[in-house]
Amino acid sequence: MTAGANTADNPWPVRTVNTKIADWVHRLGQIWVEGQITQISRRPGTRTSFLTLRDPAADISISVTCSPDLLARSEVPLTEGAHVVMLGRPSYYTGRGTISLRVSDIRPIGIGQLLLRIERLRQLLAAEGLFDTRMKRRLPFLPRTIGLISGRASAAQHDVVTVASTRWAAVRFDVRDAPVQGPTAVTRIIAHLNDLDAHPDIDVIIIARGGGSVEDLLPFSDETLLRAVAACTTPVVSAIGHEPDTPLLDLVADLRAATPTDAAKRVVPDVEAELAGITALRRRSAHALRNWVHREDRVIAGLRARPVLADPFSMIDRHVEGVERARSDIRRDVLRLIDTQERRTEALAARLATLGPAQTLARGYAVVQRTDVDPPQVLDSVDGVGAGTALRIRVADGSLHAHVDQPAHPDHQEPDQ
Incomplete structure (x- = not known):
């Protein structure tokens, strides 16, 4: 700073003037200021928010700076047009020659108090x-x-x-x-x-x-x-x-x-809107019902067109030939089995006839049975046959009954016929 009185020959530099003004402004200390907020500028990522406080009775305003947290902590949201009281300290920036108010408290008044x-x-x-x-x-x-x-x-x-x-x-x-x-x-x-x-x-x-x-x-x-x-x-x-x-x-x-x-x-x-809505719903439901009927009708037509429903007996007719062929095969197999068994029976009967007593009797032999005992016994020896013994003699074409008049001797042999 240049010493001596301030004269035309000894002027102060701008820095001196701004410094002296800053000294006088800073002597005010903290002050309460009333006004109306006309502008709020919140800059994300910064530690300072900028406001403009205007005098409601005059076209005078002052720049205000504060911490963004101060605005966020306000019990009543601060908006442009709010009437407030601020506690701050005036600051004069010598570099730009501007003055602002750095505030630490903001309180709404009037309507703001009611809103609070x-x-x-x-x-x-x-x-x-x-x-x-x-x-x-x-x-x-x-x-x-x-x-x-x-x-x-x-x-x-x-x-x-x-x-x-x-x-x-x-x-x-x-x-x-x-x-x-x-x-x-x-x-x-x-x-x-x-x-x-x-x-x-x-x-x-x-x-x-x-x-x-x-x-x-x-x-x-x-x-x-x-x-x-x-x-x-x-x-x-x-x-x-x-x-x-x-x-x-x-x-x-x-x-x-x-x-x-x-x-x-x-x-x-609205009665008109409700009636219009009912009409629209009725129209939509009728349309939906018609579509459903048409859809189901097509489904039924498709089912009726299927071969099994168009000609229900066709499935049976396809199997009739097979059933008849099976019946013919079964009948042929049964007849063949019967014929085979008949031939076998005839062969067995022939063998039986050959081995049976009938053939022997047909050659002149006879079967003699005692009939005085029960059951009748075939005589294969003269032992025990006495006079008066009742006999039945069976020959090839029948039988006859006789009685023994005289018993035969065991050692007597009849000549072969």
Whole structure:
């Protein structure tokens, strides 16, 4: 740094000026700054995030740097437009001659505080399981009576009733008017909710409102109301605001509708669409039935065209010749066997006749039997044959009976004939 007074003859170099400015800025130390976030730049892989903080009442802004973890740890998601208070230390970069605020704490204020409270309640109810999809009740296909809680003569009430009646003319409503913002809203809504839930004819309950600011929608993030909805036995539909509006009632209710009109469409079926669907189903079923009949008819025709069904006796006819041939073979074999056995029998009979007594008798011999004993005995000796013995004499052509008049001597031999 050049010594002496700063004059035209003794000017300060830029580095000296920037260094002096940096010294003065750094003397501020840590300060709290209020403003509105207008830009957030998160650079992956770096240890610094860049923001722009703007004064809501003037066209003045300041660059802000912080750790990415600080943004991630925020209880309320920080987005562009959020109103916040930051704790930081001003830093002057002598190389570029720019000033920025290095912050170590960011706190939402105003709406941000409300969002913080809602976020804490959301985490509590989520931990208790009130948002679990398994606890959601199914809506009936065609409700008998719909309970509607909305503002008196409000656009939301008109939209729900008009759209539902257009879709299904026979639908009925039990409309309950209640304030949908302000200090009495929660109490009135809970009273109507309990009354409708206890009514046996109410099949579904719609809580509707036509949107609003975060402050206006606070009743629909009230813990008492949320627990009352979770305790209902009747399905509850949340139709609060428009698509961007997300009060906690949307998470606790059994069904979240983007708008009141969407709630009417989700709860009541469109009669014309249902009739068109029935017609289409009837047409498709008739077409499917005709195709099935044609397919089965082709199958039957194919079966009938098969030879075994077209001419059932053809299979039998093919075997008739074989059966006849088998019968002829069996008959021939039996006759041949019989003929063989007959010839064998004749041969045996001839042999038997040759060896039998008939041939002997035919040559003049006789068979003599005693008939006075039982059974008759063939005489092969004269021993024991006395006078008067009854005899039967068998010759070739018959037999005759005789009596012994005189016994023969054993040593007497008759001459051979």
